Amino acid sequence: MKICVIGLGYVGLPIYFQAKFKGFDVFGFDVNKKKIEELKDGITEIKGRIPEQGFAKFKENDFTFDVTRLKEADVYIICVPTPIDEFKNPDYSFVIGATQLVIDNGKKGCLVCEESTVNPGTMEEIVMPLFDKANWIVDKDYHLVHCPERIDPGNENYEVDNIPRCIGGLTEKSLEKGYELYSKLIDAPIKKMSSIRAAEMTKIVENTFRDVNIAYVNQLAKIADVIDVDIKEVIEGAATKPYAFMPHWPGIGIGGHCIPVDPYYLIEYSKHKGLDPKFLSLSREVNDSMPKYSVGKVQEILNELGKPMKDTKVLILGYSYKANVSDERETPAKEVIKILKERLADVKVYDPFILNKSEFNNLQDALNWSEAVILCTAHNEFVDNVPKLIKNNVILLFDGRNVFDKELFVKKGIRYKGIGR
Ligand SMILES: NC(=O)c1ccc[n+]([C@@H]2O[C@H](COP(=O)([O-])OP(=O)(O)OC[C@H]3O[C@@H](n4cnc5c(N)ncnc54)[C@H](O)[C@@H]3O)[C@@H](O)[C@H]2O)c1
Known part of the structure; x- marks a missing residue:
């Protein structure tokens, strides 16, 4: 054979x-x-x-x-x-x-x-x-x-x-x-x-499960922002329950060939069969809103700090859609960059996994250039080294993956903002 x-x-x-x-x-x-x-x-x-x-x-x-x-x-x-x-x-x-x-x-x-x-x-x-x-x-x-x-x-x-x-x-x-x-x-x-359709649906259900759960926590993160609690702490708290809760984490956006794509196959086929699965469409909408929501937060804080978005040097850390890989399919970083450029920021990218997208040779040079930093992808190199290497030429660190300890930046006089924290 x-x-x-x-x-x-x-x-x-x-x-x-x-x-x-x-x-x-x-x-x-x-x-x-x-x-x-x-x-x-x-x-x-x-x-x-x-x-x-x-x-x-x-x-x-x-x-x-x-x-x-x-x-x-x-x-x-x-x-x-x-x-x-x-x-x-x-x-x-x-x-x-x-x-x-x-x-x-x-x-x-x-x-x-x-x-x-x-x-x-x-x-x-x-x-x-x-x-x-x-x-x-x-x-x-x-x-x-x-x-x-x-x-x-x-x-x-x-x-x-x-x-x-x-x-x-x-x-x-x-x-x-x-x-x-x-x-x-x-x-x-x-x-x-x-049946063959049960097998087809199994995989779509798995990925849609991820999409709706992430939409849920992204929605919670937005609520946390208006009521001033730390959503990461809250989810960690909820996750201490030993049954019936599975933690998912909010972020600057969902990428890859699967989660932001597969639900549309189920949504469109359901519509074709006469049922509009609004819950699934709404989840897609919430998740797709995260890049714009995040840039909005960056702009709000820059305004508070007396710095207009126009011409501010904004560094995007990470272009791939997930940590420690080079896959950039459907990456939310692309949308974040597009919105920042529409708002006339001076945007540059550093991603050690995607050298043709990187405008710096190393993390230190990238950080030295910037005034605001947006973490889009939690590559180990960033998680381990940004707190050590960042200096106060940076006025704002936006942690799009909620991986940093806020205090490390505050101590250096850098404003920290996460997703829902
Ligand atoms: N990437 C993932 O993590 C992942 C995980 C599970 C399932 N899937 C699913 O698996 C499928 C493939 O995903 P992938 O990530 O491997 O895609 P990919 O883009 O990495 O690879 C697909 C390959 O198919 C080739 N190709 C396209 N048309 C062809 C044809 N007619 N004949 C021969 N080759 C052809 C392309 O050139 C490409 O090399 C998708 O349906 C995806 O949703 C992907």
Whole structure:
């Protein structure tokens, strides 16, 4: 049996190596020729134990952009993007494109495993009709499962090998084939779902859970600002309850390819089915408001300090959407910078993980240049060193991730403001 992993990004590259570790005959296919050339040279921005050990162990890797090679495979694991368009509508074009590549170039009798995050109904209403149109018959010409990936880039405890999975099949036979494969591929439990749409919805529910809970604490942070309590302290207090409370933390905004994107797949599909899930839309709205809310707070404090936003030197610390990674997809820093520039601030960025966005060679130079600092990403380098290196050329530190001890800045005569504290 030969596996082809289609789409070699944050999800596809680890699963490619996991298949190699497990002794499968596997190759990786991607339409991005540059990415393939880089992967052949062992170059990738994707960090983690599995890709690192994979590149270290396997000197011979099989990465290709040649579509004609798809006919070699018996199993296709599809890991392509599922973004939203400018109107926040789901964009299925990559899933459709990858499926069509399998139909046009693949081998009949194959197992197709979709790992991309999609709303319930996508396999039955978008993917299956593509096979129907090509006269491929389910259980004869193809088998189809959805087995959503849950990887959390940067998480050292959980990677593709030890994260449990849920799997749903288009038919019972598809499910059996998919279950057999994933049971050999992954070391963690695989839960069989009663339908493919239940598997699709599971992943969306997980990410929407994060979105609504973060919206809740972002809303609480705004309340804390008007009633003058420290929301971080309050959440830490609530988290001492040993049951029925799970802490989530407010912040300057949500980024990445999943949490600010996936809920729209559920929202739009629900609307399509005649139900407007207002609670989910409102959560998106609250979370999307955080960059503007934060810049508003910065401007308020600058005004109090007698400094107009115009021409103030504002340093953005961190451009990636989360700590200690270089992924900048949907990063809230982009929106923060846009709003600051609209308000005529003099904005510069420093992110040690994204050198092409950084306008300084090191943290000290960046801090020395600035008058106001906005922490967008809590990279370890910032958490460990900003309190030591910052001097009182900086008049305001805005802690967009609530990671600093306020007193350390106050002692230096620097105004500190966090999110809801
Ligand atoms: N990034 C995460 O943390 C994460 C976690 C769990 C699930 N997911 C989901 O997994 C899916 C993939 O996400 P990702 O982060 O790996 O995306 P990515 O952008 O890192 O990688 C996707 C890859 O697919 C390639 N591609 C696009 N169309 C293709 C086609 N027709 N044929 C072959 N290759 C094609 C792209 O060139 C790219 O290299 C998405 O649905 C995402 O929501 C992502």
